[in-house]
Amino acid sequence: MEKNIVSFTHVEKKYEEEYVLKDITFELKKGKFYTLLGPSGCGKSTILNIIAGFTQPSSGVVVLNGDNAINTPAEKRKVNTVFQDYALFPHMNVFDNVAFGLKLKRISKQQIREKVKTALQLVRLNGFENKETTEMSGGQKQRVAIARAIVNEPDVLLLDEPLSALDLKLRTEMQYELRALQRRLGITFLFVTHDQEEALAMSDEIMVMKNGEIVQTGTPMDIYDEPINRYVADFIGESNIVKGRMLSDYLVSFAGKRFVCVDGGMNTNEKVDVVIRPEDLTVTDADAGQIQITVETQLFRGVHYEIVGLDQSGNEWLIHSTKKTESGKIVGLTFQPEDIHIMRLSETEEDFDERIEQYTTSVNADEKGADFHG
């Protein structure tokens, strides 16, 4: 049994009459990379602020490292934050910024110097001790902010959209570095972002949030492959979501046809949302396809063509294909039963997990199940 570093039990936060967080329950285990993913205003930063001790929850229990944190002030928590705007002290140089936390503890100057040096090495800023933070680039400031936080050896490192101010290339680079850093340090990271690619690339576990609630928790692959509802499917990446009807277990109808799928456990004739990822669709001849579409537009994206077409029922399909086609042409689409993801219209995460567990693994245990839940 791994140790819980942070645990939230029925935590709620409301300002006046408005709920910012509704019944949040989760646990963070030691040494893992977690991501809170959601659009701005969904309450993800509020969760960070509660863990850091900047805000108090309206109700519920927050346990940090085994102790109820309700009465622990921010400065006594073994939690450090990397702020969105870095929040480096402008009147201090790099060394003083990084050493800020250490100087407050009873540590010898020699030790402080060594620790700061190691921390700066970790973020690849060797020899930057005497630089003014005001002279540094965004990426460098970011690294200083990270060094300043990790030098205190926190139990949890909170990162509040730390990469949003960086340009694309630097952002991708920092994603790799953050992930590597987290592995090396073994500290629990809780990363907040609205960027699904960032979340998918770095996390051990993603918590997708909407309007103050956690909608779905799972590994990046879980969430990508088995989104619980339209919201998650839409948020986590481009996808085709069409309306369908469950005929029986493992048999679904959509776009006017019947398809074998790997989901079950629903009522007969229940209305469902069907998700198929654009990269799971293969373009073939019209006769060979399971669905026929008329190509509307085709866009060259470098790695693939982005094709948009309409089927006879008027559903729009987005396809990522390495082969090109022509707009106006009628083509067929093929896909495998396991590419069809069925979402019930309103299902709680618990029911969803149970159902998925039961049906996905029973059918697919040999092929895909190991990937899914390993």
Added chain:
Amino acid sequence: MDKQRKLLSAPYYLWMGLFVVVPVLLMLFQSFRDMDGSFTFLNLKGYFTSPVYLYMTGQSFLYAFLITAMTLFISYPAAYFLTKTKHKQLWLLVLILPTWINILLKAYAFIGILSQSGLVNQLLGVMGVGPQPLLFTRSSFLIVATYIEIPFMLLPLFNALDGIEGSLILASRDLGANEWQTFRSVVYPLSLSGVRSGIQAVFIPSLSLFMLTRLIAGNRVMTLGTAIEQHFLVTKNWGMGSVMGIVLIVIVFVVMGLTRKHQRGGIG
């Protein structure tokens, strides 16, 4: 573009020349002339050898220092707590409001408050202390001058404190600093720019306060400002008045130099 900029800045140079450079040069010129208009070093010599003048300069300096210290002492906590109130801009306006009233009116108001039959003495009378001579004392001068100068200290302090990013405070707490440590190592150093401007805005005018010295201090306090006024308007010794004016300017530059922003520290 460059030409346009020159053209646009011309009025300012003209202003600076006519109302800053020329008057200072005139004063410098005047300080080397005696009452008959001939060239002399006697004014300068007279000033630097006269114990009365030197004492007066020292006194000016001392009072300006005391006024500045008192305004700073009162304004800093006020500005600090002001930044934390809900309607801070409104409260700031309320505190700045007295600057809209003419200084003479304020002085007369204080005469009313501090006089033998004034509000304070009436209160003291009720408490059985009896009327005290409050007006025309050095302390009344200090109190009134401090009152008048407070807004000029408060405003730059408020701006500096209010300009400190909230995330810096959170970062400090996050890194393990309690409220006092946060104040000492983040808030205070970042507010120093405001302290400097506040000192400049209060100390320099305080050196030459002259109306209050008569109305409130009853000429018990002689500042450089009072002396300059006397020399120009009463004894018509323009030469000596100019020397003091020059001395005042030199002191201003010294103060500006001492409170100049150093290489590091402070924002903006």
